[in-house]
Amino acid sequence: MFEKLSQFLIPLAGKLNNNRYLAVLRDAFMLAFPLTIFGSIFVVLTNLPFLNKLLSDDSVMTLQSSFAIASQATMGILSVFVVFGIGYYLSKSYDVEAVFGGVIALASFLILTPFAIEAESGEVVANVIPLDRLGAKGMFLGMITAFIAGEIYRKIVQRDITIKMPAGVPPAVAKSFAALLPALITLTVFLAVNVIVTLGFNTNLHDFIYDVIQAPLVGLGSGIIPTLIAVFFIQVLWFFGLHGQIIINSVMDPIWATLALENLEAFREKAELPNIVSKPFIEVFTVGMGGTGMTLAVVIAILWFMKSKQMKQVGKLGVGPGIFNVNEPIIFGLPIVMNPIVVIPWIIAPMVVTGFTYFTMATGIVPRPTGVTVPWTVPIGISGYLATNSFRGSLLQIVNLLIVFVIWFPFLKALDKTNVKKEREAENQNKAS
Amino acid sequence: MKRILLACSSGMSTSLLVTKMEQHAQSIGDVAKIWAVGQDKAKKEMADADVVLIGPQMSFLKGEFQKEASKYNIQVDVIDMMAYGLADGKKAYDQALSLIGNK
Numbered sequence: 001m002f003e004k005l006s007q008f009l010i011p012l013a014g015k016l017n018n019n020r021y022l023a024v025l026r027d028a029f030m031l032a033f034p035l036t037i038f039g040s041i042f043v044v045l046t047n048l049p050f051l052n053k054l055l056s057d058d059s060v061m062t063l064q065s066s067f068a069i070a071s072q073a074t075m076g077i078l079s080v081f082v083v084f085g086i087g088y089y090l091s092k093s094y095d096v097e098a099v100f101g102g103v104i105a106l107a108s109f110l111i112l113t114p115f116a117i118e119a120e121s122g123e124v125v126a127n128v129i130p131l132d133r134l135g136a137k138g139m140f141l142g143m144i145t146a147f148i149a150g151e152i153y154r155k156i157v158q159r160d161i162t163i164k165m166p167a168g169v170p171p172a173v174a175k176s177f178a179a180l181l182p183a184l185i186t187l188t189v190f191l192a193v194n195v196i197v198t199l200g201f202n203t204n205l206h207d208f209i210y211d212v213i214q215a216p217l218v219g220l221g222s223g224i225i226p227t228l229i230a231v232f233f234i235q236v237l238w239f240f241g242l243h244g245q246i247i248i249n250s251v252m253d254p255i256w257a258t259l260a261l262e263n264l265e266a267f268r269e270k271a272e273l274p275n276i277v278s279k280p281f282i283e284v285f286t287v288g289m290g291g292t293g294m295t296l297a298v299v300i301a302i303l304w305f306m307k308s309k310q311m312k313q314v315g316k317l318g319v320g321p322g323i324f325n326v327n328e329p330i331i332f333g334l335p336i337v338m339n340p341i342v343v344i345p346w347i348i349a350p351m352v353v354t355g356f357t358y359f360t361m362a363t364g365i366v367p368r369p370t371g372v373t374v375p376w377t378v379p380i381g382i383s384g385y386l387a388t389n390s391f392r393g394s395l396l397q398i399v400n401l402l403i404v405f406v407i408w409f410p411f412l413k414a415l416d417k418t419n420v421k422k423e424r425e426a427e428n429q430n431k432a433s
Numbered sequence: 434m435k436r437i438l439l440a441c442s443s444g445m446s447t448s449l450l451v452t453k454m455e456q457h458a459q460s461i462g463d464v465a466k467i468w469a470v471g472q473d474k475a476k477k478e479m480a481d482a483d484v485v486l487i488g489p490q491m492s493f494l495k496g497e498f499q500k501e502a503s504k505y506n507i508q509v510d511v512i513d514m515m516a517y518g519l520a521d522g523k524k525a526y527d528q529a530l531s532l533i534g535n536k
Contacts, residue, residue, distance in 0.1 A: 010492060010493050013493040014493035017493060017494070238490070241489050241492060241514065243490040313519065317449075317518075317519065321449065328441075328488065329449075329518050329519070330518070332514045332515065332517045332518030333518025333520075335514060335518055
């Protein structure tokens with residue numbers, strides 16, 4: 001049965017991984033990654049818990065407001081970088097001049113953005129760009145616009161509707177003239193759309209896409225049931241030896257990233273954090289903690305309580321990488337892949353932990369993730385603190401590790417028994433011969 | 434000199450195996466260049482390799498990589514799962530050699 005399922009899953013995983021749009025989306029978010037780390041560092045540093053004991057409340061406020069720009073200029077306007085990245089990588093995937101694809105996508109997005117803010121009093125301030133529309137709120141419109149703009153741009157370039165310069169013109173000049181007509185046509189399309197929407201319907205595409213697509217999708221993704229389903233599929237894919245996150249995350253990342261951004265915006269304004277499920281929720285507390293499937297707990301169980309030599313060796317190999325949340329030695333060495341004895345704890349444990357973590361955050365026992373980006377290789381204990389700005393986050397990680405340990409233990413014992421038996425038989429055979 | 438390229442999701446999990454393979458190659462007196470990259474860079478780096486081994490978690494990339502590798506007339510294969518998990522440098526190195534030999 002496993003064989004058959006695997007024959008079905010491998011091509012499917014390949015298709016998802018190689019899908020042009022998903023690959024572009026993944027690369028575009030990676031482009032923003034160093035910037036979000038930069039922003040996150042300063043959010044964490046200016047919110048250290050003992051800061052108000054060292055400094056007066058006023059100085060803490062001054063410190064926070066003077067460093068706030070670090071995250072505002074990066075994560076606060078994340079959509080800008082994602083939009084550019086999509087335009088760039090999409091054009092690159094079609095082998096057309098990529099950097100123009102990037103700026104055309106960005107300009108198209110800005111054309112759809114209202115350059116005015118309506119204050120709560122109803123007063124409209126003109127000639128400003130509302131920052132939230134370049135951040136979490138504009139994320140889905142940005143992604144959609146960037147893909148459409150990139151597609152129009154590359155089609156025109158590929159049809160060769162371009163102005164060609166005679167030989168001898170410097171390449172940079174020739175290239176910008178080559179991009180002229182594709183840029184004009186693409187931007188005109190978006191301008192026309194925007195004029196129709198603003199004049200004809202008296203609204204803007206930002207609000208429309210937010211209400212009709214983003215809010216429902218992101219709302220759905222923040223629920224516990226869809227999250228459990230995502231975790232389930234990550235685990236099942238890994239059970240068949242396929243990289244579950246690369247496949248599932250390429251679909252879920254835009255939603256999880258948007259949820260995290262919403263939290264960060266609220267955290268900066270010292271408002272209540274709206275979301276529990278978010279990128280750090282998944283990576284720091286649940287399925288990514290201690291390596292996919294939370295196997296650091298399994299490594300500890302093996303090293304302390306198991307006797308089989310083969311398992312001990314896997315445990316020793318697994319502990320170093322496991323601290324940094326890398327766990328291929330366990331997945332392929334124990335092995336977990338296609339091993340019917342461990343399939344139950346493998347799939348159940350992260351789902352139980354996901355439910356438990358959700359419960360502790362929903363009841364307020366542990367603070368919700370602040371939305372800062374924590375690199376996935378940061379060890380347990382530290383990452384929990386960074387993600388929630390509270391040591392309760394670290395504590396939760398340790399409790400989660402214990403939960404995984406308890407769920408796995410009887411199954412590991414069974415595996416250990418059969419392994420020890422096999423090893424003894426092999427030894428006896430060696431002695432006999 | 435044998436040039437062996439390893440590819441996995443981010444180039445991180447295979448780096449342990451690279452060390453073990455290098456140690457094994459040295460111990461038998463072979464001169465080998467062994468390096469690991471993430472899946473996105475693998476296609477570019479193939480030009481400098483005699484063989485490409487991919488981590489078992491990326492097995493679904495084999496077909497696509499082989500297409501690219503055929504341009505350089507080299508072989509692509511998935512690293513034996515247990516050799517990968519136990520960081521068995523000898524087994525993985527032998528696998529690489531047999532693929533270079535079949536070229």
